[in-house]
Amino acid sequence: MTDTAPSFPTLLQRFFVDHLRQQRAVSPCTVAAYRDTFKLLLAFAEKRIGKSPTDVTLPDLNADLILSFLDHLERERANSVRSRNARLSAIRVFLKYAAHEDLTALAVIERSLAVPQKRHDKPVLGYLTRPEVHAIINAPDPKTWAGRRDRALFAFLYNTGARVSEAINLQVSSVILENAPVVHLHGKGRKRRSVPLWNETARSLKRWGQDLRDCRPDAYLFPNSSGGRLSRSSVRQRLDLAVDTAGRDVPSVKAKSISPHTFRHTTAMHLLQSGVDLTVIALWLGHEDTSTTHIYMEADLAMKEEALSRLQPVTATGVRYRPPDKLMHFLQSL
Numbered sequence: 001m002t003d004t005a006p007s008f009p010t011l012l013q014r015f016f017v018d019h020l021r022q023q024r025a026v027s028p029c030t031v032a033a034y035r036d037t038f039k040l041l042l043a044f045a046e047k048r049i050g051k052s053p054t055d056v057t058l059p060d061l062n063a064d065l066i067l068s069f070l071d072h073l074e075r076e077r078a079n080s081v082r083s084r085n086a087r088l089s090a091i092r093v094f095l096k097y098a099a100h101e102d103l104t105a106l107a108v109i110e111r112s113l114a115v116p117q118k119r120h121d122k123p124v125l126g127y128l129t130r131p132e133v134h135a136i137i138n139a140p141d142p143k144t145w146a147g148r149r150d151r152a153l154f155a156f157l158y159n160t161g162a163r164v165s166e167a168i169n170l171q172v173s174s175v176i177l178e179n180a181p182v183v184h185l186h187g188k189g190r191k192r193r194s195v196p197l198w199n200e201t202a203r204s205l206k207r208w209g210q211d212l213r214d215c216r217p218d219a220y221l222f223p224n225s226s227g228g229r230l231s232r233s234s235v236r237q238r239l240d241l242a243v244d245t246a247g248r249d250v251p252s253v254k255a256k257s258i259s260p261h262t263f264r265h266t267t268a269m270h271l272l273q274s275g276v277d278l279t280v281i282a283l284w285l286g287h288e289d290t291s292t293t294h295i296y297m298e299a300d301l302a303m304k305e306e307a308l309s310r311l312q313p314v315t316a317t318g319v320r321y322r323p324p325d326k327l328m329h330f331l332q333s334l
Helices: 008-023 028-049 063-075 081-101 103-113 130-137 145-160 164-168 199-209 232-246 251-255 260-273 278-285 290-310 326-333
Strands: 182-186 192-196
Touching (some): 081 103, 130 260, 145 164, 145 182
Antiparallel strands (some): 182 192
């Protein structure tokens, strides 16, 4: 007696509900990214092979279809190589799961798993010098409530290297400012880490605490004017204003592309240049794999090599698709 292999729709639903959410306990952001990948893939497959999502079988997800889908993402949807590779990673995770559930499709799965990631040139990381950082932190108007908040927020981002999502979701109870100042951050994949605060940052946060209208433990540390969560776009807008102001005294900031994430790169680079070990920087930033942190060492070396090349020797002369399909409806509901 042999067990019947589960259908593709059943496998995909189990993958999301049982494997991702219950067994791996991945973050909602990861679930959403995987969901969007399969919505795009199934919509593409329907046009390519003429099967509705609920009629697709696991062998249909062969290497040819996946390669065509990836090419479609780049050519027709103008996705970057990085986005293309992220979609492929999501498909691979599902296929590895499916390989344990349906042995009859193992040969097709193995060939599909062999589809390679696409190599691409990584941009040189942009980071700020210390004078540039301090100019931006001090740019917001201290006479206004929003200006004082922005000063505290920018100082916090530089000290901790926190992601914007971590900062805007930070609650008052997560910051300890007495004795040994520290902040407890909730990062990617629901991982928690503690980052020490410099005395200067602690003093800045104490001053900001006097301005907080809601000091309850679960209140946002950096709220908007209504006391709610500050949005990513608002942080970007406030930073743009600060950069414009800082550029009057430190013109070099105007020549750089600066986003809130630039603080994170800057923190890492300044720690590295101060002699801090990469494993410590990885813990500081919340990198699970230290290989991620190596990009800062590579960037630092690349910048030094560029500087060396400029140094002359002494002898030198001067449409989202939403078909009425049960499987697509399931993905939409995630």
